[in-house]
Amino acid sequence: MRQAELNVGYLAMNTARPPFDDVRVRRAVNMAIDKAAIVDGVYEGAAVVAKNPIPPTLWGYNDDVEDYPYDPAAARRLLAEAGFPDGLSTDLWYLPVSRPYNPNGKRVAEMIRFDLAKIGIRFTLKTEDWSEYRARLQAGETLMALFGWTEDNGDPDNFLDALLGCTSARKGGNNIAKWCWPDYDALVTQAKQTSSRPERERLYREAQAIAKREAPWAPLAHSVVFVAARKEVVDFKLSPFGRHTFYGVDIKE
Secondary structure, three states: OEEEOOEEEEEEEOOOOOOOOOHHHHHHHHHHOOHHHHHHHOOOOOEEEOOOOOOOOOOOOOOOOOOOOOOHHHHHHHHHHOOOOOOEEEEEEOOOOOEOOEOOHHHHHHHHHHHHHOOOEEEEEEOOOHHHHHHHHHOOOOOEEEEEEEOOOOOOHHHHOOOOOOHHHOOOOOOOOOOOOHHHHHHHHHHHOOOOHHHHHHHHHHHHHHHHHHOOEEEEEEEEEEOOOOOOEEOOOOOOOOOOOOOOOEEOO
């Protein structure tokens, strides 16, 4: 069985620290990564390239947002405009475990390192055990890091505020880019406070446009998940939230 899960795998840049406090550097990173190659080579096609923080199967998704093109030459020019004509050196942290949104963090990191070397960005790859890894990211200790998220409840807020809102940018929060943009935060906060679905969708679409423009992440992929079962199993349904729910499941004699 297979199903598109409500998830996102991404590369976060720490916007509170140089050089990633400059949006030109963040945009250059976005333009230098061959995301289609990552989806083919690591996910083996069991994913779609991401351009927004939320997956295309979730309501409120803004398909009108245009992704940054894969254009290493333009990325190098942006980096030079930002004051790095000879490139720069930084760290890239990769997940030490396989997750549905990123099945092989080290391989993804290696592919990103290869891509960004073309525009002069040089990396030291780093990782830690899973609990320490998350603690370091949430504390804002990393400059660039691979991370991801699987939806909890089917609401865009669980991505857009939980991962990119100002409250979540505090130490210990899941906004590991430490990005706090007042206009964006006002939109997702207002969306929390209205019960009108069309109005919430409008607010979330605007928020996604801002997130793309300011580029705290390079969104990478939304994955498909698989479950194997014997043919005797009946009424098992895949959950888009990454859970295994066995209510009503039986074995057919």
